[in-house]
Amino acid sequence: MILTLICDTIQISFNGGDRIAEVRYFTRLAREVDDWHDANEEWNAQDCLQFVDVALVMLYSNPHPYLLERSYGILASCTKLGEESLQMVRITDIRSLVAMIPHRPVIHGVAEDRYFLAEKTGMDIMCFGSENEED
């Protein structure tokens, strides 16, 4: 597993903002250390290797613009982009876990199978609560 890495970062968002993705699996790709350094990568001196921690994901489409606009940005309804969109993302770019729930909205008179985004309200407080404590 001696590897060299050329492409360091990839573009995962096309129209700005966050993207929603479905994780296939996580993995640590090893690469040989050469003459340049990236402070963000974990240093594994023993093997002279650095890990690039990534997730293999499939993307959801951008939210439907009409629903997004009519709902003041809270109804993000997407479709799965499938195998075509299979790609790597850096683990440190993953911000949060979200739910994508199937629904069938009628948009301009046509019903479509889509997925809507549900996020936990006030989710950030999660790590401040007492639920992860000893009891």
Next chain:
Amino acid sequence: MAKLPKLQQSMSFIQTIRGASLDNGIRLTGEPLEQLHNPPKAPLRVDYRYTELALSMFIALEHSSESTYDKIRRVIEQCFPDAKLPSFHETKRILADLSGVTSIIKDMCINSCAAYVGPFANFDRSNGRVEHPRAVFHTIPIAPQLQSLWRHPESAEKMHYREQRTHQIFQELQRNDGLVDMYDDVFCGQAYLDVVTQNKIQKNDILLMLSIDGTQLYKSKDLECWIYIWIVLNLSPEYHYKKKHVLLGAIIPGPKKPKIIDSFLFPGLHHLSAVQREGLCIWDTSQDCEFISWLFLFLACADGPGLLTLSNFIGHQGKNGCWMLCPLNGHRKPSAPQYYPVLLKPDDYNVRGCDHPDINVYDIGPSNSHVYIQRLLHLLNSPTQHVYETQCLETGIVGPSILLGLQPQLIQGIPEVFSSEMMHLSGANMAALWLNLWHGKFDCAPTDSQANWDWAIFKDIATWEAHGCAVAACRMCLPGSFDVAPHDPSLHANSWYKATEYITWIYSLCPALLYGILPKHFWRNFCKFVAGLQIMAQYSITPAQLQRACQLIAEWEPEFERIFYQCRVDRIPFIHLCVHLTCHLASEATRVGSPICSSQWTMERTIGNLGQEIRQPSDPFSNLAQQGIRHCQVNALKAMTPHFDPPENVSPRASADLGNGYVLLAKCDKHLTTVHGDDARVIADYLGLPCTPKIRHWAHLRLPNGQISRSEYQELQCAPEDICMARNVKVRQSLK
């Protein structure tokens, strides 16, 4: 000054608290009192190793019984004949001595009417009402608990958070023309920055938040118990909500709600006031120095009824019903006494005293102590009961707040000290309001007709049941971090439905599930509210987001009034107080930081946790008090000697810590695996290699916010009914 006996009584409590000193009043005597004036100037050492063992056992067995402790002790002594371990009760005493935390015990009425303290100290004897008081309650003085937080370098370092954060915020302000980068903890708020620039709070001072809550001990039984706690805001928010950093104030036993709650708050506030007057002597181990610290009460929060006990405001039915005592005057139906915080003047309306024109939503903002004091003076001067009652309605105040007893330079002021809990009110109460609207559950005035309630979509049983099914169907797709996923509400119409279930249901699911079901303009108005509330519920809010939330809410409120209440006198009761409180959220964030950060939402859990620790249902209150005191003693000991508090399973086995809070978790391939198909192509492309290396698959990832993301790799190995699709993630845009 006050003329009516009830007001005189309140004032005498306040005056006694204001004039408190450590050597009179409160019953800390002997060594604990001596320690307050002269804190020990060395780190706490437990000299004897068997004492240390006993204490560690005692702490580890916090949730077990006394006999468990004794059994283990006996086994150890059999195995190691030289070992002499103290008994359970001896250990308990050692803990109390080492921690320096004790309780002040006061008599109280058996029916929890009042505590016999302060002006009531001789009440029972002089009135001959109770010969031998059979009930007592415990107050745990705050000062020794605070001193313990400085007695180990590690703990003391945590107490310096406020100082560091303040410095950081002032730099942000300079850099961004007076704006903070983010609104999160209270230090970002204008109120805090003002007291700092006015030098009311110095570097070594301690900033406190008081939180009071009533809690039911058992769900089935009608046993109420009131608990108040202190949150030390000097600690970072990461710590200050955690159970082990929450300082317990007092446990006020039931069985009923205390009648004169001031008397139960008295011992704790008297003690605080005394320390405020004399200053708290602290020895900071991390810097090896002694200093005087002043205790500043920055916020006081509670849910609706609890807040009124602290503020003595009139509450929602008054003309000035706002918890914040903001100057908004409500409207009422001509025939009913209760006011509602309606902004738009009803059509053809001329009820005397509230026939003012429409109020601009942007005029809603916090009140201030000058207004409060003026109104209070008016109230206190009421010569007769009748005048008093009229004044209550006019001023929005029922009596002086007990917090007036604290030293005025060391409290934010009234009503400024009251802020929080609006997050809870606007979250949970608004969720209930929306449901009532959709169900058409409001009383329909004879002049109104439910046939015109286009928004009452759930009156139709078929629609309601279909919605219930849709909610239940979402369960499978909601990850565990959503707490309790909502059940089918149509099957649980009358049963207990948790607040978190409501919030997920209404704010996360309904915007999508009601699309096409709610008539368009009602749906749009609902979405506008949710959009604003979701921003306000974030832990950190950027100034740009805050501006957007402010605008959304300001547009939403008048629109909400226009489409539901429609300026009809008979629909005034549609506009509940929570509608109004929502309008305060944005300006409160600029004043005291992100609302959720000072919300009682998270504290309720702590209070609830204490209630669960009861083990002797026969005498629940005294058991709860003992648990509470022990809890404080253990926390103080842990703060002074952190090795009693080893970190718990930081990272489980078979995990890989990637730094920055990301941890890969099992399961993981034992061997390197060859990748096939599209996966192989993508990996090779990513690495820029002609062929794909073997890799190890990992199934789970823990995110910095505590959520655990799964992956297809793991979920395909489960039965379909066990899968809860926790593998969708939000990914940050990362440009080259």
